[in-house]
Amino acid sequence: MKYDVIIIGAGLTGLSTAFYLKRKGFNIVVLEKENRTGGSIRSHNENGFVFEEGPNTGVIGNPEIAELFELLNIQPEIANSDAEKRLILKNNTWHPLPSGAVGFLKTPLFSLADKIKITFEPFRRKGTDPEETIASLASRRIGRSFVDYAVNPFISGIYAGDPKKLVTKYALPKLYNLEQNYGSFIGGAYKKSKEIKTDRERKATRKVFSSKQGFSSLIEKLVEEIGAENIICSAEKIRIIPNEKQYEVTFLQEGNPSIFTTDKVVSTVGAHALPQMLPFVDDSDMLNISTLTYAKVIQVAVGVNNEAIDDKYISFGGLIPEKEKQRILGVLFPSFCFENRAPQGYSTLAIYMGGIRNPELFNLNDNAIKNIVKEDLDKLFNIPPSSIQFMKIFRHPYAIPQYEKSSGKRFETIERIESQYPGLIIAGNLRNGIGIADRVKQAYDITESMLRS
Ligand SMILES: Cc1cc2nc3c(=O)[nH]c(=O)nc-3n(C[C@H](O)[C@H](O)[C@H](O)COP(=O)(O)OP(=O)(O)OC[C@H]3O[C@@H](n4cnc5c(N)ncnc54)[C@H](O)[C@@H]3O)c2cc1C
Incomplete structure (x- = not known):
């Protein structure tokens, strides 16, 4: 042949x-x-609970992904506005990642010193080490508390990785280029937003998406x-x-x-x-x-009775900074963001464990993993074990390359x-x-x- x-x-x-x-x-x-x-991609539908074995969402980060859907003649399923709210755990309490100026000033996630420091970010000198880690770059430009309570959980959510090990130029090249080409994250993001885009470039909307079911x-x-x-x-x-x-x-x-x-x-x-x-x-x-190196990741799909979930948790999900010393990395709430992902009155959750932070958890047996999920949902979200309808464990020994x-x-x-x-x-x-x-x-x-x- x-x-x-x-x-x-x-x-x-x-x-x-x-x-x-x-x-x-x-x-x-x-x-x-x-x-x-x-x-890595595999979706399941069991008794009306739709859950993923691998990725739950993507971002329309370039025109090619938008065009792929056009060429296939199908629509991406764009997440609703609940996906804009992201929770971060600090001192056992969930706080929304702030989006506006008022929320930013009020949030307890970041220190006052760093909130002041960030206003000087555009005036800071460019880094000279092309292999600078994400933690070092972010700490230098925006401050330690941002690294601990924004960058660390964000990197855990994308790479299941450690920002102290991942190199910005390779892992987040767009961020690296902002500093290199514009001298600043804030200034660069502002200037980029003012640049005239072609129709094709405008297809990269940054929207969170999945595919139907x-x-x-x-x-x-x-x-x-x-x-x-x-x-x-x-x-x-x-x-x-x-x-x-x-x-x-x-x-x-x-x-x-x-x-x-x-x-x-x-x-x-x-x-x-x-x-x-x-x-x-x-x-x-x-x-x-x-x-x-690959991060080993365990993903647990969980079906929960809606009555057990407080409205304040309705969001894309919650990420846990390393400083909080928890066993799980974070929880996603796909059925809040996409339609028809759970039967009426129920929700589907995705819980992540392991990663570069806690590789030893990967070797736990199924019962031990289920116990962690039950205990941590109860402790962190007040979701009692009795409201859990099912749990399904997926292990990915080569989940995410670092x-x-x-x-x-x-x-x-x-x-x-x-x-x-x-x-x-x-x-x-x-x-x-x-x-x-x-x-x-x-x-x-x-x-x-x-x-x-
Ligand atoms: C748990 C998890 C969560 C994720 N979450 C997200 C997310 O939320 N958003 C996001 O954008 N991305 C996410 N990702 C990353 C994204 O899913 C992957 O980067 C992407 O799906 C990888 O696609 P791929 O085709 O390159 O590799 P793979 O999906 O790994 O496909 C490689 C294929 O090659 C086959 N293969 C391997 N060895 C051989 C061999 N020797 N001979 C023949 N075939 C072989 C495998 O069986 C497999 O089918 C996640 C990944 C995982 C594992």
């Missing part, structure tokens, strides 16, 4: 890449090791457009072998060996799966990629391997961002680059 492009991995990156390439007339096939498509509906639509016949699931032991100007891709299907030939091959699998798949890559080069200091070397090594082996593309969330919109943009960029070449 000969293909223009073989794509490895049927998560969002692989499927979006396949979708774009097929649209442009490339002869493609997707090879996936599991017996299902979607990768969960992200699996987006995956299903991609599969429909790609054609199920062009996706091979349960493809085991995939190996990519360079052969002159082409690649041979070998794998086992129901124990039977297959060999496909292709001009180009796009890997979208995690860094830990690459050594086996790319045996021809030099060991020391591969170590620069495969040693990427864009730490080693990332520079990883990106550089990948670029060198790609130039040594033209036609080989090492993609996926080990580079170019971890968010849903980032994954779609990477797929779009790969397609554009193939069209150019």
Whole structure:
């Protein structure tokens, strides 16, 4: 079998890449090791409770994600205004993250000294360390209490990571560029808001979104457009072998060996799966990629009787700063923000545990995890265990890659391997961002680059 492009991995990156390439007339096939498509994305509907195994929401952070929905002829499900309210825990009390000036002045989350300090942010000097961590950059520009009660929980919510380890340039490149290009977060954000945007740029609305009845509906639509016949699931032991100007891709299907030939091959699998798949890559080069740290995350979907939830908690969810020394990282309330996610009179919650902060929790057994959920919902939200209708535990040993200091070397090594082996593309969330919109943009960029070449 000969293909223009073989794509490895049927998560969002692989499927979006396949979708774009097929649209442009490339002869493609997707090879996936599991017996299902979607990768980290999987939505469930049990007795009217709709819950996610992986991502709960994305942000329309670039035009590509908005355009993907347009091309698929479906609508993203935009979160309602409850999603604008975000809670942060301080001294066992939840406080809304302030959005306006009055709320900002009144909030007990940040110290008075830092509230004064932040007014001088535009006049502070630019950082000179290109590998400065998020915690160091934020502490330098906006103050320690903002790091503790805004940046730390925010980074935990996105990366399940530690801002003292994540490098701004790699993990939050837009924030890094604000300082580098405009000299200030506040000044830069203001100037950017005044810049004239093209119609295409305006599609990046920053709105929080999901897909109807969960992200699996987006995956299903991609599969429909790609054609199920062009996706091979349960493809085991995939190996990519360079052969002159082409690649041979070998794998086992129901124990039977297959060999496909292709001009180009796009890997979208995690860094830990690459050594086996790319045996021809030099060991020391591969170590620069495969040693990427992943946060291990447990997500627990919980169905709760609405009567047990106080109205003051109606929000996107609550995040817990490391300083508060709690076991869980945070709670999301998807059924407050999206319609039809729970039966009448009930809510669906998503609780996160583990991450870089508490990796040891990942090894707890199901009963111990359920006990933590029951105790912490009671303690933190006054939700009694008797109001819990069900709990479902999902474990992600390779949930979120951490864009730490080693990332520079990883990106550089990948670029060198790609130039040594033209036609080989090492993609996926080990580079170019971890968010849903980032994954779609990477797929779009790969397609554009193939069209150019
Ligand atoms: C618990 C959790 C919560 C998240 N929350 C959010 C969120 O709220 N918002 C957000 O924007 N993002 C979130 N993310 C991140 C986002 O979901 C991921 O970055 C994105 O879905 C990754 O897509 P992908 O296709 O690059 O990788 P994956 O989804 O990991 O897909 C890779 C595919 O490759 C396959 N594969 C692996 N090894 C092999 C092999 N050897 N051979 C063949 N196939 C192989 C896998 O089975 C998988 O199907 C979350 C992730 C997790 C895990």
